[in-house]
Amino acid sequence: xxxxxxxxxxxxxxxxxxxxxxxxxxxxxxxxxxxxxxxxxxxxxxxxxxxxxxxxxxxxxxxxxxxxxxxxxxxxxxxxxxxxxxxxxxxxxxxxxxxxxxxxxxxxxxxxxxxxxxxxxxxxxxxxxxxxxxxxxxxxxxxxxxxxxxxxxxxxxxxxxxxxxxxxxxxxxxxxxxxxxxxxxxxxxxxxxxxxxxxxxxxxxxxxxxxxxxxxxxxxxxxxxxxxxxxxxxxxxxxxxxxxxxxxxxxx
Amino acid sequence: xxxxxxxxxxxxxxxxxxxxxxxxxxxxxxxxxxxxxxxxxxxxxxxxxxxxxxxxxxxxxxxxxxxxxxxxxxxxxxxxxxxxxxxxxxxxxxxxxxxxxxxxxxxxxxxxxxxxxxxxxxxxxxxxxxxxxxxxxxxxxxxxxxxxxxxxxxxxxxxxxxxxxxxxxxxxxxxxxxxxxxxxxxxxxxxxxxxxxxxxxxxxxxxxxxxxxxxxxxxxxxxxxxxxxxxxxxxxxxxxxxxxxxxxxxxxxxxxxxxxxxxxxxxxxxxxxxxxxxxxxxxxxxxxxxxxxxxxxxxxxxxxxxxxxxxxxxxxxxxxxxxxxxxx
Numbered sequence: 001x002x003x004x005x006x007x008x009x010x011x012x013x014x015x016x017x018x019x020x021x022x023x024x025x026x027x028x029x030x031x032x033x034x035x036x037x038x039x040x041x042x043x044x045x046x047x048x049x050x051x052x053x054x055x056x057x058x059x060x061x062x063x064x065x066x067x068x069x070x071x072x073x074x075x076x077x078x079x080x081x082x083x084x085x086x087x088x089x090x091x092x093x094x095x096x097x098x099x100x101x102x103x104x105x106x107x108x109x110x111x112x113x114x115x116x117x118x119x120x121x122x123x124x125x126x127x128x129x130x131x132x133x134x135x136x137x138x139x140x141x142x143x144x145x146x147x148x149x150x151x152x153x154x155x156x157x158x159x160x161x162x163x164x165x166x167x168x169x170x171x172x173x174x175x176x177x178x179x180x181x182x183x184x185x186x187x188x189x190x191x192x193x194x195x196x197x198x199x200x201x202x203x204x205x206x207x208x209x210x211x212x213x214x215x216x217x218x219x220x221x222x223x224x225x226x227x228x229x230x231x232x233x234x235x236x237x238x239x240x241x242x243x244x245x246x247x248x249x250x251x252x
Numbered sequence: 253x254x255x256x257x258x259x260x261x262x263x264x265x266x267x268x269x270x271x272x273x274x275x276x277x278x279x280x281x282x283x284x285x286x287x288x289x290x291x292x293x294x295x296x297x298x299x300x301x302x303x304x305x306x307x308x309x310x311x312x313x314x315x316x317x318x319x320x321x322x323x324x325x326x327x328x329x330x331x332x333x334x335x336x337x338x339x340x341x342x343x344x345x346x347x348x349x350x351x352x353x354x355x356x357x358x359x360x361x362x363x364x365x366x367x368x369x370x371x372x373x374x375x376x377x378x379x380x381x382x383x384x385x386x387x388x389x390x391x392x393x394x395x396x397x398x399x400x401x402x403x404x405x406x407x408x409x410x411x412x413x414x415x416x417x418x419x420x421x422x423x424x425x426x427x428x429x430x431x432x433x434x435x436x437x438x439x440x441x442x443x444x445x446x447x448x449x450x451x452x453x454x455x456x457x458x459x460x461x462x463x464x465x466x467x468x469x470x471x472x473x474x475x476x477x478x479x480x481x482x483x484x485x486x487x488x489x490x491x492x493x494x495x496x497x498x499x500x501x502x503x504x505x506x507x508x509x510x511x512x513x514x515x516x517x518x519x520x521x522x523x524x525x526x527x528x529x530x531x532x533x534x535x536x537x538x539x540x541x542x543x544x545x546x547x548x549x550x551x552x553x554x555x556x557x558x559x560x561x562x563x564x565x566x567x568x569x570x571x572x573x574x575x576x577x578x579x580x
Contacts, residue, residue: 051456077458089453091446102446105439107458109467116438167457 002065003028004203005050005171010059010069011227012045019045021227022059027220032197032204034218034235036211038248041224043207044086047173050205051083052076063171078107080170084160084177086207092149096140096159099148100131103163127166134162138192154181158189165196171203178210186210190217215239223247261516269422273415280414287418287486289526290425292506294479296518297432298472299503304513305436306468307448308358309366311500312373313476318380318495320346320477321484322387325396328485335399335411335485339424342481343474350473354466373500380492392491396484421482425519428475433515435471444468476503505543509550511559520558 003026012020020042027033035043048054050061052073061069068076091099104127106112135141138158143151148159157177164172177193178186190213197204208214214221215235223230223238225247231238238244268275276282295317302308324342327333333341357368380387387393399420401410410416435441443464446454455461484490502525510521529539554561 053452053456072460073455074458074460077456083456085453085456089450089456091449091453093449094442094445098442102442103457105442107439107443107460109440109460109463112438112440112443116434116440163457 003062004030004064005205006062006065007046007050008059008062010046010049010056010061012042012049012054012056018227020049020056023224023227023229024059025222025229025232027203027205030201030203031219032193032217033206034214034221035205035207035224036209036214036221037224037230040226042227043224044175046224047083047175047207050173051081074107077167080168081173082164082167082169082171083173084157084164084175086175086179088153088157088160088180090148090151090156090159090163093147095145096135096148096151097128097131097144099159100135100163100166101127104131104166104168131166134165137195138162138188154185157181158185158192161189161192165200169202171205174204174206174208176207176209178208178213186213193217258515265516265519266426269426270419272422273418277415283414283418285527285530286523287414287421288483289523290418290421291479291483291486292503292526293425293519293522294428294482295476296479296503296506296510296522297428298475298479299507300512300514300518301432301435301444301475302468302472303504303507304517305441305448306444306465308465308469309369309504310373310469310472311366311370311497311504312376313369313473313503314480314495314497314499315373315376316346316350316473317476317480317483317499318376318490318492319349319480320474321480321490321495322380322393323477324481325393325484325490326386328399329393329396339478339481343477346477346480347470347474351466351470353473354469358462358465358469370497370500373497377492377496380495387490387492390492392489392493393484394489396488396490398485398488417486421486424478424482428478429515429519431475432518436515440464440467505547507557509543509546509557511557511561514557514559514563517557517559524558 006026008024010020010023011018023042023046035046037043045054049056049069052068052071052075055070059069060067063076063079063081068079068081091102094102106115132141132144135144140151140155140159140162143155148156151159157180161174161177177189181189193204194217206214206218218235220233221235221238222232223241223244230247231241231244233241272286273283295313298316299310299313302310320342323345324338327338327341328335353372357365357372360368381390383389398417399411401408403409409419411420443454443459446457446459447461447464451461480495483494487494506521506525507518508521509524510519511517525543529542550557556564
């Protein structure tokens, strides 16, 4: 059986900087995976490459054995690759509910035109109920009809994650979900992610700097350093890995 | 709550519009001005779809209106085609030109795109002005026939008189606004809105940004074409000056004054821009000065136009959503 996500020998340079330099790793089975590394290790660039925002200079990315590097982001999204952004993006003018419904809708032009004529259906009501359930899970239900721009930063992050889930992804990439979230909300987020994982059994790949958070959440950790993959393994194994400790403490 | 208010407003506008020929029976001038305002409201709907919802500014939209206008006019005058098919073909023609122009232009971003639409508008105007054998050049196309009377059993409708043509324009405008509502309130409308708010997010969620922009551009050009066609049928002559750069800019001004991104913004803007100065008896030159001033005030004090200001006042008065900060 082929891996769900396989990154092999991927490189990307911006001018003179090698952001990603021959990174190789693979995610074999569903689970919560962490992607960590010191600042500038190339984690976000890696995400952008997986999601199609950047085209790698060399190497390839395979998703269920299918080569996906160089495929447009919107096509990958329709194939079930969802992501959140490090800087946290929601539609500020839409209500929370509309944000979530927007993520769930079929965005092929033909389908949208059909929908414009055919209007409400049973499927639509089901989507609405599911959206409400997810909003309740992260305590955003009472803001359902408020514009997303009025939410706090942490709440917007949660909304972004819920939106991603509504598109029924097969793999979900979260870029620093815990940053800017207060400790109480952080526990909500952890419980929420574990709950959702139990329900969906999809791949979560999470870039995170909050070690306590990611170590308690992930079943496997990938460590990047200077554009390469340094180590991959269970959290305990990573925490005692000499090269990882060196990378973080700056001896190499 | 808000839905029911908008329903009341819609019904009131429709009722007033439909009864206007009766109300202003003795004042054909009022009907004349209202018809002209509606002829402008239609292309402003096109601009609204593009700017208000998708976030793209086009400074050449009267050029597309001209394509629809000349196509419809020529089909009715030279080929003797009835009104409805001629109007539809005019809309398809302007939409098609919009599509062709959009394919290269929409690859450009923000102000580069605006500059190119400006150029397209000027090119189209030059074509109207110089293709003497087709468009009649600077003299234009005079003597465009009014639509034939429409009979259904013993019920007759004629479009030759001012009130008759007003009714026709009103029906077409209502249909165009209906189309706008249908599009904007659909999944397609939400995707367009997402493109305006955050392109990177839209594409990460599966929106084909280019295809959506292109569709919006073509639709908006087609709607503009309908407006242009109604205008030349009303004036019974097509002249290049009706479709020059200044007119394209007027469309944007009307939209911004009325309220971009509001369903009735185009109507408010067009009536405010065309009808009010006529009733205030301001001369054409003074109107530009007046509107330059109004635009300045609106841009400074009410960036969301008349509709946005009314909505804000309404919310404040009803004490709702006082804490909501708009991040737009």
